[in-house]
Amino acid sequence: MSEKVISIKGVSFQYPEQETFALREVSFDVYKGEWLAVVGHNGSGKSTLAKMLNGLHYPSQGTVSIGGYKLTEEHVWSIRGKLGMVFQNPDNQFVGTTVQDDVAFGLENNGVEHGVMQERVFASLEKVGMTAFLNQEPHHLSGGQKQRVAIAGVIALRPDIILLDEATSMLDPLGREEVMNTVRELNEKEGLTVISITHDLEEAAKADRVIVLNEGRLYIEGTPADIFQLDRELVQLGLGVPFAVQMSQLLADAGLKLSQRHFNEEELVNELWTLNFEK
Amino acid sequence: MDIKLREIEYRYAAGTPFERSAIADVTFDIPSGQYVAIIGHTGSGKSTVLQHLNVLLKPLKGEVQIGNRTVSSGRKEKNLKDVRRRVGIVFQFPEHQLFEETVEKDICFGPMNFGVMEEDAKKRARAAIQLVGLPEEVLGKSPFDLSGGQMRRVAIAGVLAMKPDVLVLDEPTAGLDPRGRQDMMDMFAKLQKENGMTCVLVTHSMEDAARYADTIVIMHKGRVFRTGAARDIFSDAGSLTDVGLDVPETVRFQRLFEQRLGRPLGKVCLTPEELAAEVGRLRGEQS
Amino acid sequence: MMEKLIIGRYLPADSVVHGMDPRAKLLFIFIFVLIIFLANNPVTYTLLGAFTLFAVFLSKVKLRFLVNGLKPVLILILFTFLLHVFFTKEGDMIARIGFLTIYEGGVIKGVFISLRFFLLIFVTSLLTLTTPPISVTDGIESLFGPLRKIKVPVHELALMMSISLRFIPTLLDETDKIMKAQMARGADFSSGSIPDRVKAVIPLLIPLFVSAFKRAEELAVAMEARGYKGSEGRTKYRLLHWSLRDTMAMLLLGALSAALFMLRS
Numbered sequence: 001m002s003e004k005v006i007s008i009k010g011v012s013f014q015y016p017e018q019e020t021f022a023l024r025e026v027s028f029d030v031y032k033g034e035w036l037a038v039v040g041h042n043g044s045g046k047s048t049l050a051k052m053l054n055g056l057h058y059p060s061q062g063t064v065s066i067g068g069y070k071l072t073e074e075h076v077w078s079i080r081g082k083l084g085m086v087f088q089n090p091d092n093q094f095v096g097t098t099v100q101d102d103v104a105f106g107l108e109n110n111g112v113e114h115g116v117m118q119e120r121v122f123a124s125l126e127k128v129g130m131t132a133f134l135n136q137e138p139h140h141l142s143g144g145q146k147q148r149v150a151i152a153g154v155i156a157l158r159p160d161i162i163l164l165d166e167a168t169s170m171l172d173p174l175g176r177e178e179v180m181n182t183v184r185e186l187n188e189k190e191g192l193t194v195i196s197i198t199h200d201l202e203e204a205a206k207a208d209r210v211i212v213l214n215e216g217r218l219y220i221e222g223t224p225a226d227i228f229q230l231d232r233e234l235v236q237l238g239l240g241v242p243f244a245v246q247m248s249q250l251l252a253d254a255g256l257k258l259s260q261r262h263f264n265e266e267e268l269v270n271e272l273w274t275l276n277f278e279k
Numbered sequence: 280m281d282i283k284l285r286e287i288e289y290r291y292a293a294g295t296p297f298e299r300s301a302i303a304d305v306t307f308d309i310p311s312g313q314y315v316a317i318i319g320h321t322g323s324g325k326s327t328v329l330q331h332l333n334v335l336l337k338p339l340k341g342e343v344q345i346g347n348r349t350v351s352s353g354r355k356e357k358n359l360k361d362v363r364r365r366v367g368i369v370f371q372f373p374e375h376q377l378f379e380e381t382v383e384k385d386i387c388f389g390p391m392n393f394g395v396m397e398e399d400a401k402k403r404a405r406a407a408i409q410l411v412g413l414p415e416e417v418l419g420k421s422p423f424d425l426s427g428g429q430m431r432r433v434a435i436a437g438v439l440a441m442k443p444d445v446l447v448l449d450e451p452t453a454g455l456d457p458r459g460r461q462d463m464m465d466m467f468a469k470l471q472k473e474n475g476m477t478c479v480l481v482t483h484s485m486e487d488a489a490r491y492a493d494t495i496v497i498m499h500k501g502r503v504f505r506t507g508a509a510r511d512i513f514s515d516a517g518s519l520t521d522v523g524l525d526v527p528e529t530v531r532f533q534r535l536f537e538q539r540l541g542r543p544l545g546k547v548c549l550t551p552e553e554l555a556a557e558v559g560r561l562r563g564e565q566s
Numbered sequence: 567m568m569e570k571l572i573i574g575r576y577l578p579a580d581s582v583v584h585g586m587d588p589r590a591k592l593l594f595i596f597i598f599v600l601i602i603f604l605a606n607n608p609v610t611y612t613l614l615g616a617f618t619l620f621a622v623f624l625s626k627v628k629l630r631f632l633v634n635g636l637k638p639v640l641i642l643i644l645f646t647f648l649l650h651v652f653f654t655k656e657g658d659m660i661a662r663i664g665f666l667t668i669y670e671g672g673v674i675k676g677v678f679i680s681l682r683f684f685l686l687i688f689v690t691s692l693l694t695l696t697t698p699p700i701s702v703t704d705g706i707e708s709l710f711g712p713l714r715k716i717k718v719p720v721h722e723l724a725l726m727m728s729i730s731l732r733f734i735p736t737l738l739d740e741t742d743k744i745m746k747a748q749m750a751r752g753a754d755f756s757s758g759s760i761p762d763r764v765k766a767v768i769p770l771l772i773p774l775f776v777s778a779f780k781r782a783e784e785l786a787v788a789m790e791a792r793g794y795k796g797s798e799g800r801t802k803y804r805l806l807h808w809s810l811r812d813t814m815a816m817l818l819l820g821a822l823s824a825a826l827f828m829l830r831s
Contacts, residue, residue: 041456042428054791077793085791092781093788097700097732104803109793111801121803139735142321153792169454172321172483173525199456240457243528247551254559265532273539276562335746360752368750375740376747378772388769392752423776437751 005160005193006030006053006083011062013048022048024216025062032160035187035194037204037224040213041238046197049213050165053195054085067160081110084154086167090146094138099130102138103153110157124152127190128182144175148182155186161193162186168200180206201234205242205263212237228263244268280346280365280444280477282309282332287341289327301327302501305341309445314471314478316488316509319498320523325449325481328498332447332479333366334359346444364393367443371450373434374427382408382425382433383418389441400440407436412466428459435463439470445477446470452487464491489513489527489549497522514547529554577695582811583625584696588705590812591693597819598689602682604826611681613829617822618688625696635691636684643683650676699731704804721797729785737778744773 006029013023023045030036040046051057052064055076067082069075084106087093096102103121112120125131128148138146147167154162164183168176180203186192196203204210210227212219214237220227228234228245235241241249248261248268257275262268288303302324309315309332319325330336331343334350342351345362367389370376379385386407387400395403408418411432417425422433431451438446448467452460468491471478482488488495488509495512497504499522505512513519516526516534526534529551536558537543544561548554578584583591605611622629636643656671694702707724714720745755748769755766 041458042426051787056787056790077795080791080793085788087784087788087791089781089784091736092784094732095729095785095789095792097698097728101700101803105789105794106792108800108803109795111799114801114803114805117801117803137735138732139739157793174320174523201457235458238456238458240461243532243551247529247532247555250551250555251558254555256555256559256562265535269532269535269539272536272558277540277565330746333750335749363750363752368747370743370747370750373747375773375777376744376751376769378769378776388753389751392754441751 003032004029005032005067006195007063007065009063011052011059011064013052013057013060015048021060021216023052023059026213026216026218027062028211028218028221030161030193030195033187033191033193034208035184035196035206037207037210038195038197038213039199039201039204039210039239040219041199044213044238045216046213047165048216050085050163050197053083053163055079081157082159083161083163084157084159085163085165086147086150086154088166088169090143090150090170091138093150094146097137099125099133099136099138099141099149102149103156106153106157120156121152124156125149127155127186128152142175143171144178147171147175147179151179151182151186155190155192159192161195164194164196164198166197166199168203169198176200176203199239201228201240201242212239224263229261231261281311281344282346282366282445282477283344284308284328284331285342285344287328287331287338287343289331289336289339293339300501302498305498305501305503307496307503307506309477309479310494311444311477312471312475313493314468314480314491315494315496316480316482316492317496317498318482318485318488318524319504320483323498324501325498327501329368329447329449329479329481332445333363333368335368360393364441365443366445366447367438367441368447369435369438369449369451371453372431373438373451374422374430376437377422377430377434380421381418382420382422385422385433386418386437386440389437393441403440403442404436407440408433410439410466410470411436412462428455431455431463443476445479447479447481449481450483451480452484467491485513485519485525485527486529489529497524509549510547513549575694576698577627577631578698579626579696581624581626581696583621583692585811586696586815587806587808587812588697588701589709589806590808590815591697592702592705592709594815594819595689595693597823599686601819601823601826602685604823604830605682606678607829607831609829610826611678613822613825614685615681618685621692622688625692627692627695632688632691632695636687639683639687643680646683647676647680650679700728700804703728703731704802704806708806721800733781736781737774740777741770741774744770744777 009027011023011026012021014021026049038046038049048057052059053066055071058071064071066079069078071079094102095105100121103124104117107117107120122131125134128151130145130148130152133141133145141149162183168179171179183194187194196207198204205224207224210224211221212227219237228241231241231245231249242263244263244265245261248258251272252258256272258271262271284305284307287305289301290298291301292298305328317325317328327336331338334356337350337352337356339352342349345366348362350356377385379388383401383404386404387397390400390403391397404418405415408415413429413432417429422430425433451467452463455463464487467478470476480487480492492509494506495509496506497512504522505518513527513530516530519526527549529548533544533548533554544557548557602614605614622632651668651672652666654672654675655669658670659667660670661668703724707720710718710720749755753766753769758766
C-alpha cells in the first residue's frame with residue numbers, strides 16, 4: 001500500500017483517577033488517501049483515540065506519529081496542522097458569529113495573511129457547497145450545514161487528514177447524507193485521508209478499511225467485507241450490522257443457501273436467486 | 280384515552296415581523312392503546328404537532344381533543360395539570376432536563392408536581408427505574424455521575440413515573456449506539472403492549488416506524504401528507520419517495536427480490552424477520 | 567416583551583452611519599455621553615437634540631422605531647422627572663398639591679434630565695441598531711488595544727464577548743426546550759407566590775448551567791483542535807477601515823463640543 005500518514009505503535013492510555021485503561025496496546029497504521037472507519041460501541045475507547053490523534057491526550061505508553069511528527073507537546077501544533085477534526089455536536093464547535101468568520105477562525109489562529117485568508121475561506125466554502133451562506137449566523141443553519149461549515153474550517157488549513165469524531169451521530173438522515181457526500185468528494189477528488197470514528201456500520205460499510213475497538217483493544221482490522229463476516233459477533237460487541245448482513249443471517253436461518261454474509265444488497269439478492277430459486 | 284386533532288394550525292411568533300407558519304390543517308387521531316408513528320423531515324412540523332398533544336402549544340385554529348377535554352384557540356386554558364399528567368412527553372435528548380441531586384428525587388419531580396405524596400412517588404420511582412432497565416442502586420446516585428445512556432433512561436423513568444396514559448417520544452434514540460437504540464425501542468414496545476399505554480413515536484427512522492407502529496402519520500411541509508396502517512403506507516413506496524423520505528430497508532430489499540422473481544410476494548413485509556420467513560416459505564413451496 | 571426591546575438589536579441597512587468604522591462610532595458615543603453634560607440651557611439642549619435627530623436621519627432608522635424602543639425605560643424616566651419636579655426648590659413656586667409644592671426650577675430641571683436620558687438612549691440604540699455586534703466587539707478590541715501593554719487581556723476579552731454573542735440564540739433555544747420539558751413534567755413557571763416562583767426556576771437553571779458548562783468545555787477543545795493558542799501570532803479576518811467619513815464625523819462632533827462650550831450658561 002501507499003505512504004503511511006499515521007503510525008500508532010503499542011499505545012495505551014489511562015485517564016487520571018481511573019483504574020482501567022481506556023486504550024490498551026493499540027497498534028495500527030493509516031495510509032495516505034484511504035478512508036478508515038474506526039467503530040466500537042460507546043466506551044470502547046474510540047473517543048479517547050480520536051482525542052489522542054489530535055494531541056488532546058498523550059499516550060501513557062507507546063508512540064503515535066502523524067505526518068512524520070511524533071506526538072509530543074513540542075510537535076502538537078504541527079500535528080494539528082496536518083490533521084483536522086470535526087466533532088460530534090455541530091453547535092459546540094462553531095466559534096464564529098457567521099459562517100465566514102467561523103471558517104476563518106483556524107486561519108487566524110495560524111497567522112495566515114489577510115488576502116490569502118479571504119481566498120481560502122471562499123475556496124473551502126465552495127468545496128463544501130456553502131458559499132451561499134457566507135454571512136449566515138449559525139442558529140439559522142441546519143445541523144448538516146453546520147457540520148459542512150466545520151469541514152470547510154478544517155480544509156481551509158489544508159491538512160492531509162480529516163478526522164470525523166462521530167460527526168454525523170447527531171444529524172437527521174438528510175444531514176448525515178449531506179455530510180458523508182461532502183467528505184466522500186473531498187476523499188476522492190482532493191485525496192484527503194479520512195478517519196471516521198463512528199458507531200454507524202452503514203457508514204463503515206463504505207470505508208476502504210475498518211478497525212473495530214472493544215474495551216480499549218483493537219478487536220479486529222480488515223476490509224468491510226472481512227469484518228461483516230463476523231455478523232453476530234459484532235452484535236455482541238454492541239454494534240449494529242448493516243441491513244444486508246442482518247438479512248443474510250436471517251435468510252440463512254430460514255434455511256436458504258448462501259455462500260457468505262453479504263453487505264451489498266444487490267449481491268445478496270443475486271446469490272439468493274441463483275442458489276435457491278433459479279431453475 | 281383518545282387524542283383527536285382537528286384542522287389545527289400554528290404559527291410561531293404570530294403577530295410580529297418574525298412570524299412563520301409551522302403547521303396547518305392537521306387532522307388525525309391517536310386511538311387509545313395504539314402505537315402511532317409520526318414521520319417526516321426536520322422542519323416538517325412534527326415537533327410542533329407533538330407539543331399540542333399536552334397543550335404546551337395551543338392551536339391558533341382548529342381544536343385538539345384530549346380524552347374528554349377540548350382545547351381550541353380563543354379560550355383560556357386553566358388547570359392543565361391533568362392533561363400534562365395523562366400525556367407524558369419524552370423530548371429529544373431528555374437527559375438535558377435532569378436537575379436534582381439524586382436520581383430518585385429527579386424521578387419524583389413529575390409525580391409530586393401532580394400531587395402524588397412523597398412516599399408514593401418514591402415507590403413509583405423504584406418501579407420506573409426497573410421499567411427502564413436500571414438497577415435500584417442508581418436511585419441514590421447523582422444523575423450527573425451516570426453515563427449518557429443511563430441519564431437518558433433516568434429521564435424517561437421520570438416521565439413513566441407520572442403514569443401517563445399516552446407516552447409521546449420525540450426521537451428517543453438519537454445519539455445512542457445500536458445496542459442502546461434497540462434496547463430502548465424494545466422497552467417502549469413492551470410498555471405499550473403490556474401496560475396498554477398509547478405510544479406516539481416521532482422519528483426519522485423508517486425501520487422503527489415499520490417495525491413498531493400500528494398507524495403512521497407522514498408530515499410534510501407542515502401538513503399531514505398521508506395517514507394509514509403501517510402496511511398500507513409502506514406498500515406504496517412511491518408516495519414516500521415523493522416527499523423525499525426513504526423506504527424501509529426491508530421493503531427496498533423485498534422490491535429488489537421481487538424484480539428477480541418477476542412477481543410480487545403476497546404482502547409487503549415490515550421487518551427483516553418477516554421477510555426472511557416469507558422467502559423461506561416461498562422456497563419451500565417451490566421445491 | 568422581548569420583541570419590543572430594541573437595545574442590542576441590529577437592523578441591517580445601507581446608510582452612512584451603517585458604513586462607519588465601529589471605532590469611530592464607539593468614540594463618538596463616548597464623547598457624546600460626556601458632552602451631554604455640558605448642556606444646561608434651552609439653546610444647548612436644542613442644539614444637542616437637533617444633532618441627534620440629524621444622526622438618526624442619516625442612519626435611515628425610523629424615528630418611530632426608536633421612540634417605540636423607549637417604552638420599556640419610560641417608567642424610569644418618568645420617575646426621575648417627578649423626583650426633580652417635586653424635590654427641587656428653585657425659582658418661583660407655580661403650584662401646590664396637598665403638601666407638595668412645585669417650583670419652576672424643578673420643572674425645568676426635570677425636563678432637562680429627561681431630555682438627557684432620551685438623548686443617551688437614542689444615541690446608544692443608534693450604535694447597536696447600525697452596527698453588527700461582532701463589529702462592536704472588533705471596535706472595542708482595537709480601541710483598547712494599547713491596554714495590552716499594561717497586561718490587560720484585550721484580545722481574550724473581545725473573544726469572550728464575540729463567543730457570548732454567538733451563543734445567545736443557542737442558549738435561548740435551549741431555555742425554551744428545557745422549560746417545555748419541565749412543564750411537561752408538571753412544573754409551573756407562571757403562577758404561585760414569589761418564593762414558589764423562585765423555587766420553580768431551579769429545574770430550569772440547573773440544566774441550563776450544566777449544558778452551558780458542557781458546551782464551554784467542548785468549545786474549548788474544538789478551539790484548541792483548530793489551533794487556538796491565544797492572541798500571539800494571530801491574524802485577523804475582519805479588518806477595520808477608517809475612512810474620510812469617520813474623520814468628518816469626529817470633526818463634526820468637535821464642532822458641536824465647541825458650540826456647547828460657548829453657548830452654555
